[in-house]
Amino acid sequence: MQRWWAIWRLLFRMIEIYYAEDDEQIAKTVQAYLEQKEYRVTVYPTLTEIEKALSRQVPALVLLDWNMPDGQGETLCRLIRRNWKELPVIFLTVRGDSADVVSGFQNGADDYVVKPFDLEVLYSRIKALLRRSKDASSQYLSCGGISMDLNRRQVFCDSREVNLSEAEYEVLLCLMRNKGRIVTREKILEQVWDVNGNYVNDNTLTVTVKRLRERLGQPACLKTVRSVGYRIED
Numbered sequence: 001m002q003r004w005w006a007i008w009r010l011l012f013r014m015i016e017i018y019y020a021e022d023d024e025q026i027a028k029t030v031q032a033y034l035e036q037k038e039y040r041v042t043v044y045p046t047l048t049e050i051e052k053a054l055s056r057q058v059p060a061l062v063l064l065d066w067n068m069p070d071g072q073g074e075t076l077c078r079l080i081r082r083n084w085k086e087l088p089v090i091f092l093t094v095r096g097d098s099a100d101v102v103s104g105f106q107n108g109a110d111d112y113v114v115k116p117f118d119l120e121v122l123y124s125r126i127k128a129l130l131r132r133s134k135d136a137s138s139q140y141l142s143c144g145g146i147s148m149d150l151n152r153r154q155v156f157c158d159s160r161e162v163n164l165s166e167a168e169y170e171v172l173l174c175l176m177r178n179k180g181r182i183v184t185r186e187k188i189l190e191q192v193w194d195v196n197g198n199y200v201n202d203n204t205l206t207v208t209v210k211r212l213r214e215r216l217g218q219p220a221c222l223k224t225v226r227s228v229g230y231r232i233e234d
Contacts, residue, residue: 014040015130016059016137020050020076021092022069026115030063030092033119034126046070051079055147056234058084058140060130064109066093066100074107081108083147083156086136088129092117141176143232144221148176157216167192168212171205175222175232184229 017034021027022045031041042059044050047068062080066073073091080087088111091104096114104112111125141148147156153169155162164172170192175183185205193200209230213222223231 014038017041017061017063018050018053018059019043019063020047020068021065037123047076055142055145058087058137058142060135060137061088061126063090063092066091066095077107077109079159082159084140086133088133143176143179143234144219146216146219162215164215167208171208171212175230180233182225182229182231
């Protein structure tokens with residue numbers, strides 16, 4: 001079922017929205033309305049769950065409640081601003097005091113909507129933000145706590161920025177763009193080195209991947225497929 005849903009989403013290019021909300025009724029109402037507008041909305045009842053989802057895949061936009069069972073939404077908002085600077089965030093919360101609104105923007109929110117709110121107004125604000133950001137999710141790649149900002153050529157591992165060499169960055173990029181699939185050693189050598197006319201031996205790739213693993217703290221998501229190549233997967 002998940003496979004067919006993924007294919008359907010790909011064909012129709014649905015815009016992905018993550019929604020952190022622990023009130024089931026509100027979450028269902030917002031989700032149903034926005035999905036009628038051809039958005040794909042995934043609801044997360046805790047901050048822990050949405051953080052895990054962000055480490056796997058970055059959406060086009062995040063809707064965020066302030067008071068969550070396992071913490072404050074502002075904490076997640078700051079995390080998003082550190083790792084995914086252009087990812088739009090809208091607070092949806094009952095906290096409507098001016099001090100709360102100011103705090104929300106200071107912590108990185110792009111918009112702030114106070115409950116109760118009109119669904120049509122929320123939809124208009126989402127459209128406006130996405131029009132300006134032009135689906136910022138396309139500039140981010142994520143897997144297993146590792147995230148890449150393609151515009152800034154930055155790499156983060158568990159919110160910590162990691163400095164990579166040019167070759168290490170390009171190898172990681174090649175694997176991330178093929179997440180879940182085996183990438184042969186030959187293909188990596190071709191895309192990272194041969195494309196620029198820099199012909200290197202097979203051992204260069206082995207050493208580069210070894211150093212990449214060390215810099216990323218030996219991530220479990222980066223796997224070796226013996227005698228074939230490498231694969232990165234959640």
